[in-house]
Amino acid sequence: MDKCRICNNKIKKIINLGKIALVGNFLKKKTNQKKYQISLNYCLKCKHVQISECLNPDLLFKNYLWETGISSTNISLLKNLLTKLKKIGLNKDSKVLEIASNDGSFIKILKKKFKSYVVGIDPAKNLSKKANSEKIYTINNYFNYKTSQYIKSKFNKFDFIFARNVIAHLNNPNPVFLGVRNLLKDNGIFILEVPHLLNIINKNQYDNIFHEHVGFHSLKSVIDLCEINNLKVFNVEKISSQGGSLRCFICQNKSKKKVSKNIKKIIKIEKKNNLFSNKNLEKFKFRIINHSKNMNKLIKRLKRKKKRISVYGASGKGQALMQYTKIDNKLINYAFDKSKLKQGRFTPGTNVKIKDPKYISKKNVDYLIILSWNIKNEIVKQENRFFKNGGRFIIPFPKPQILK
Template identity: 25%
Template sequence: MSDKPICRICGGALREFLDLGPQPMGNAFVPPDKRDDEAFAFRFRLAVAMCEACTMVQLIDYVQHDQMFHSAYPYRSSGSSVMRAHFEDLAGRFLSEELTGSDPFIVELGSNDGIMLHTIAKAGVRHLGVEPCGDVAEVGRSNGIRVVNEFFDEDLAARILADDGKADVVFAANTFSHIDFLDSILRGIKNLLAPGGVFVFEDPYFGDIVQRASFDQIYDEHIFFFTARSVQDMAARYGLELVDVELLPVHGGELRCVLAHTGARPVSPAVTELLKQEEEQGLTDSATLTRFADGVRELGENLVARLRELRDQGKRVVGYGATAKSTTLLNYCGITPDLVSFICDSTAEKQGRLTPGTLIPIESPEAFADPYPDYALLLAWNHKDEILEKEAAFREAGGRWIHYVPDVRID
């Protein structure tokens, strides 16, 4: 019997194209007194492959979902003003376009701190957040959101259906790509969705990752990387149809997909157009994937060389944004405190801890200006405009930013 890895969607053969080496969990920030604790020594091989049959891009090895998403999960969606505006706008669209019946109902998978459902709740619309991380689910409840503290699957969908009836909208942001049991989720959504309802999800877009060489979008939580082609194939296997797509600028480039029951809605021209773009980009070609992997290696080497040069010149470099993405970058490149002295981050739950694997201290944003460093490595590059505006005084004081997406440069 073959022990070769197979596609989690269709069972096809996987073609590996990138190996980022042994990596810790992206959000496993380490308390200083536990830096030698075996619980934080966990590593897995972060390797990416494309299915030769359905073209779904996915991790070959992955971390169990209950290891990643737990009561101490540190990410808060409302921590960014850009994301707050993004979800408020989306909630308004749902209210005006989809939740217009006599008693509409929306379910959000991975509702986090309730940033999107808060607008829905204020409008008096029936809703349910499904959030497996206890602490963050409690934040949502304190904001007036109805939340169930579980992972969504076929069984929970049946219970929601029995208690609340069919859903007009099922929504997931930066959640759907995180779970390995998509088969159970999709069967649950199929059963829960009203005849004219929609399943809307937004997750990192593989086309943007390739175009921008943003390999740090690859970490333990991102098990799948979607394209219009792979989502179209996946949806059809569960009696659903990809009826609309939209490319989003948030989180460094995401794809919003709209799925409906097969034949229930017309397919938007945007689907055909994106499929054509992906074909022209050659996203499934071996040569494209090889160029991407080569570019990742070159980018990593260039960044480390620049940081070592600054260190040898006696320059002080700090990081900005202790993100899950930065865990991949720091560990792949071997960036440790001798190159980046600390990282500042606005999330209180991360402050005072150390970065996974590389053990760089995490400080509050106030430490950034006490005093300003010579250079700042912009790790939270997907919030570039927001951060540069907030920290304008850094550049005015003579500080310079180090960027690495899509290439290494200093400004």
């Protein structure tokens, strides 16, 4: 792609990150996986930060191994959202649609807690099958304007539509917003959560950059998408999910909902942090290069001292970071992850065997790199015994450091 995903104007390169294997591709055998080019760009007009490579989404999402239900940090974020939803009127009469509903675990909670009528849509065959088997009606497809027509013919319009951690994945965000507009009742609410570009740039979270994440959003880019598609952001809040995200509340453009002051406030912060300055965006390149050099140096130094190093967390982020920092099976013994789906498989592009975290002990690990750093506190607490026995954690961001 050489045009902006949002406004179709010219884009400019921030950094060419080389080639990496798809971060969700955990195979049962050690292999030299196919690697794909990836580069970060920004739009010269609307400043939207995005990847220019466009892969077939079936490669990425048809057989997705990430299940929402797993981390306890995510569960507590969920509880916070439920309280909020009750306040804004979600109840037993609400008709709810979730876009990219994964295994249905979120709408299942809405069905149970509020007795709402819920529908999901997700492209992963394995996950939508699982959701349907648990009586969470899930359409196995991508959401866009065309599928929204099908949904409308079957269910008519919705009071609430959710898209949590979805819009970053979209090669074509406009048809999704148009689909939402098509399905949202006049006084309905579209709730969207997305990792905030502010944190990605300011906290150097370049491990967020991989083929599944094609767009890095700000409140401005969400507002731009809404304006193009006749929707309106009427409230926004910051949440801690994914290292710092925005939760946007969106309605039909003609809706009379009161527009919150939070919007002006966050736009002001984005401007103050130069999120829309060409110079600042281009500088991100050097911070990425420095960080990956430092990370690689630290691990190689420990390896020379004959230390046994493993990583915790086989999330997409972690797989991107391992590849960008060139930390592979020559340096790393094991990857630990709670997901049963991933255990026994190998990390993509770096070929490290994934094991159940119950095997972490000072006997086989000296240093544990926490790749799922967004749930760092949870992991440190959980692996307290490892630390007490002299094991040490390495936290990659904002700068690689060893927890003492």
